[in-house]
Amino acid sequence: MNAPGLGHCGRVALVGRPNVGKSTLLNALLGTHLSIVSPKPQTTRHRILGVSTLVGGQIAFVDTPGLHRGARRALNRSLNRAVHAALGEVDLIAHVIEAGRWSDEDAAVYKAIAAERLPRVLVINKIDRQRDKSALLPFVARLSEEHSYAAVLYASALRGQGLDELRAQLLQRLPEGAPQFDVDDITDRSERFLAAEMVREQLMLRLGDELPYSTTVEIEQFSERADGLAEVHAVIWVEREGQRPIVIGDGGTMLKQVGSGARRAMERLFGRRVFLQTWVKVRAGWSDNEAELKRFGYTD
Template identity: 40%
Template sequence: MNTKVGFKSGFIALVGRPNVGKSTLMNRMVGRKLAIMSDKPQTTRNKITAILTTDEAQLVFIDTPGIHKPKHKLGEYMVKVARNALKEVDVILFLIEASEKEIGPGDLYIKDVLGQTKTPVILVINKTDLVKRDDLFPLIDKYRSIMEFREVVPVSALEGDNVDTLIKLVSGLLPEGPMYYPDGMVTDQPEQAIIREIIREKVLHLTREEIPHSVAVEIEEIVPRDNDLIYVRAVIFTEKESQKGIVVGKNGTMLKKVGGMAREDIENLLGSKVYLDLWVKVKKDWRNKDSILRNLGYEFKDR
């Protein structure tokens, strides 16, 4: 535990509509890729914890699934995770996109959720690299008219613009406290969970619009072998045979691409050569079956 006088520590939730860049921002702040990034909505399914330790503070970021009105049991789980995260934090970062012209129903829904907490909320306007600075002022006025924010901070998570300013602001809002995690630790997620998300990210990236969010990944085995090689066997689940065919590709070409891209990220994570053994199986309607969701790591727990 850190006993330095004036040292601050606390927990920060990133919330916002799906696909506003929460994972990209969290990865940028901690300087490591820990959460899945995709241009498709609702890619974050579990609460991902990332840790940034400076000389003055330790910031523990919680990247929640996008808050949205759920359409299936998996969606209900994702929203429950996001809501529960708000109960355990010291600061909330509410992310919106700089290119917005009007406040949409999704953001109004989130505003109502945040209105039930007394936790300080910072409005983070992301993707400022896509707009002119003067275009931000009308958007800021519209959001300030519906909700009170501690601060409003425009950033570009992709380019890193103004992210350091956001980190300093968040640090100043945290209470004095201990160092919860060892210096240098960047996540409390087990390697298996991160590997699972890496593989799923590659599937989403390579299949583009052909595969909806009906893909899940289960890590069946991680075993060290000779010559510092690590064997990883994983199963990619789809809901339909037609989706399985797309993931596998003609003569297995798509699956080979997924494996090649995923293996590179997994080797960077583990610091070792990896043999990635990928399989594809069908689990019909898995997103609506509690038992399958639990087996795939989506635990329904009330806090």
């Protein structure tokens, strides 16, 4: 289906420190599970574009990795570069923070976005966690006095609160023009990329605190069978030999759980049946090697 006519159209970057709920917010705004989420920080490692076509135009949201200080590993530096690269392709910045909380990391994010010649709004997420809503008033007043935002907006991505107003406020701040995407488009990412993300989401959800950060996923095969079944072959890479049996689990139980959860997520997103096979292999030190990161798709 073709794109709608002229309206307010453009790209909005969702930027913030790790774990403020940017990916959950993107999914809520789109009404579908596009960007992977977990309780762990730094779940998002790539720029994820999600398209929302509305009556008055089109918003292309750009979900970004959490911007953090003291990036020591090559992977962390790559994530920060991805954020700055995303800022170079948008019309508006939405700085996402948690209700009632402003940390040194939030301040560092503001410093980074203030250097960009772009309009910016403050989006206060997780307002459902703020029992005393009146306590937000002095918090917002202080932030507004010390920082420059075109608007302060409120939302609860988890509860779906404030999303209509948020969309409307963002849309009216975008330039007038023709949309970049067809009305049926939801992302510019391939199913192959999304399949890898679905597997990685299960690793983030099911493994311990540290191990998920030593894993990445590579899709070796993504093909369509004659019966319409999508066949996916995924390799889970770890950094040390001792990590491999943990990902596989006793009798292969962990790997089966990861594969089953990822397959169901793919089927919901792709709208068809999926046959998924997974393997676990070792690639020593991949997360601190620029060449390996490029191989696994961690580029600006």
